[in-house]
Amino acid sequence: MKKVFVKSYGCQMNVYDSERMADALTADGYAQTDSADDADLVVLNTCHIREKAAEKVYSELGRVREIKEARAVEGRETKVVVAGCVAQAEGAEILRRAKVVDVVVGPQSYHRLPAMVREAGAASGRRRLVDTDFPEDDKFDHLPKLDRARIRARGVAAFLTVQEGCDKFCSFCVVPYTRGAEVSRPVSRLIEEARLLAQAGVREITLIGQNVNAYHGEGTDGREWTLGRLLHAVAEVEGVERIRYTTSHPRDMDEALIAAHRDLPQLMPYLHLPVQSGSDRILAAMNRKHTGDEYRRVIDQVRAARPDIALSSDFIVGFPGESDADFEETMRLVADIGFASSFSFKYSARPGTPAAESGEQIAEAVKAERLARLQALLEEQRRAFNGATVGRVVEVLIEKPGRHPGQLGGKSPYLQAVHFDGAGLAVGDIVPVRIVAQGANSLVGEAVRDAAAGNADKMESSAA
Ligand code: 5AD
Ligand code: SF4
Numbered sequence: 001m002k003k004v005f006v007k008s009y010g011c012q013m014n015v016y017d018s019e020r021m022a023d024a025l026t027a028d029g030y031a032q033t034d035s036a037d038d039a040d041l042v043v044l045n046t047c048h049i050r051e052k053a054a055e056k057v058y059s060e061l062g063r064v065r066e067i068k069e070a071r072a073v074e075g076r077e078t079k080v081v082v083a084g085c086v087a088q089a090e091g092a093e094i095l096r097r098a099k100v101v102d103v104v105v106g107p108q109s110y111h112r113l114p115a116m117v118r119e120a121g122a123a124s125g126r127r128r129l130v131d132t133d134f135p136e137d138d139k140f141d142h143l144p145k146l147d148r149a150r151i152r153a154r155g156v157a158a159f160l161t162v163q164e165g166c167d168k169f170c171s172f173c174v175v176p177y178t179r180g181a182e183v184s185r186p187v188s189r190l191i192e193e194a195r196l197l198a199q200a201g202v203r204e205i206t207l208i209g210q211n212v213n214a215y216h217g218e219g220t221d222g223r224e225w226t227l228g229r230l231l232h233a234v235a236e237v238e239g240v241e242r243i244r245y246t247t248s249h250p251r252d253m254d255e256a257l258i259a260a261h262r263d264l265p266q267l268m269p270y271l272h273l274p275v276q277s278g279s280d281r282i283l284a285a286m287n288r289k290h291t292g293d294e295y296r297r298v299i300d301q302v303r304a305a306r307p308d309i310a311l312s313s314d315f316i317v318g319f320p321g322e323s324d325a326d327f328e329e330t331m332r333l334v335a336d337i338g339f340a341s342s343f344s345f346k347y348s349a350r351p352g353t354p355a356a357e358s359g360e361q362i363a364e365a366v367k368a369e370r371l372a373r374l375q376a377l378l379e380e381q382r383r384a385f386n387g388a389t390v391g392r393v394v395e396v397l398i399e400k401p402g403r404h405p406g407q408l409g410g411k412s413p414y415l416q417a418v419h420f421d422g423a424g425l426a427v428g429d430i431v432p433v434r435i436v437a438q439g440a441n442s443l444v445g446e447a448v449r450d451a452a453a454g455n456a457d458k459m460e461s462s463a464a
Pocket of ligand 1: 173174274276347348350
């Protein structure tokens with residue numbers, strides 16, 4: 001049997017796409033391997049969001065070339081595919097720059113991947129193929145259905161793509177160009193997929209989309225449904241104990257979605273809501289179409305609906321034209337809100353985006369200094385949030401064996417990694433755990449055995 005190695009970069013959407021590509025290739029006779037050295041087919045599912053992400057791909061292709069050459073000496077062929085957002089953005093340029101590549105396929109054409117792989121390579125006189133079309137139909141309809149054994153192998157927490165693409169055109173971002181216009185999948189398909197996942201043992205589903213809360217798919221009544229409504233429908237699927245969604249835009253946090261955080265016990269108290277900057281001037285230049293205070297108001301509403309919610313955000317420092325005063329506004333917003341976790345980046349000029357053309361690019365040293373200051377504050381907030389859970393009992397979904405024998409690892413409702421001793425407990429269980437200490441990247445807990453003390457829900461609400 002031929003072997004395929006799939007490597008994923010970038011966001012959760014790419015992780016999901018990689019799984020679906022692997023499914024399509026498995027249906028076409030490949031077995032998955034986790035080593036590139038013995039792979040007959042190497043697929044790099046790439047990310048274009050920041051310069052570093054794209055550069056990683058070319059350096060990885062250098063390593064793949066060595067493998068391909070070594071295998072060729074032994075008379076074995078290695079076909080190489082570049083998929084994902086770099087493929088979409090650079091297209092045929094990749095074939096010119098990296099001779100090792102046989103197939104370039106954009107995120108909307110994965111269903112054609114098995115056929116392309118068959119056509120490419122030595123047997124056809126080393127034909128090289130590119131497909132970066134945006135077809136009209138839903139690629140997921142052409143991919144093989146999820147199968148139970150594969151779902152189970154991937155664990156008890158799964159992603160489900162509900163929406164793709166973006167129509168917002170933030171001036172720094174490549175996503176509208178690499179993922180195309182916003183498309184929402186119909187509710188019926190999503191519920192069907194959620195059922196399959198739950199029946200195979202999945203307990204937690206994260207609905208994903210580049211702009212997930214702009215979801216506007218066809219509902220079971222033929223009308224357009226919002227994400228809030230979709231969340232209610234997913235919550236009704238038997239076996240789905242936990243729901244999350246990501247990534248959201250502040251402008252699309254509508255009332256129904258905010259209310260879902262109050263009304264749906266399955267919806268976990270965690271919200272990733274990128275703000276990017278705290279300066280109204282920079283937010284306008286970024287084309288975010290909201291101000292710092294509008295973001296604060298949304299957060300107030302979300303907190304009113306779910307007081308214990310863990311907030312997370314994305315930040316960009318050194319956007320073109322960002323002054324010291326603008327940056328201080330970002331620091332002030334962070335101080336005002338208090339985030340449980342976050343991602344922060346130096347602005348990276350992406351070819352083809354409006355901000356890349358700006359004459360006011362910020363010096364690298366200034367970006368580095370601002371990033372260090374921002375990250376110090378965010379890290380302090382992260383530790384404070386995690387520290388506040390020490391002594392509390394939280395429900396942990398057990399996802400995998402822990403680092404030491406007898407240990408288990410899982411996630412709290414707030415998406416914190418928790419490790420604890422769990423003799424007799426199994427992956428997939430959701431159990432009350434008392435948090436006893438805070439480590440560098442995870443919390444240490446003790447399973448609560450006593451049923452009365454173990455009523456985490458009671459503890460949660462009294463704590464909140
Ligand atoms: N430079 C730096 N960060 C960026 N992001 C997106 N585009 C850029 C860019 N050009 C960040 C944003 C976004 C996250 C996914 O990546 O913060 O929310
Ligand atoms: Fe990267 Fe954006 Fe593509 Fe995800 S959608 S892989 S973040 S460029």
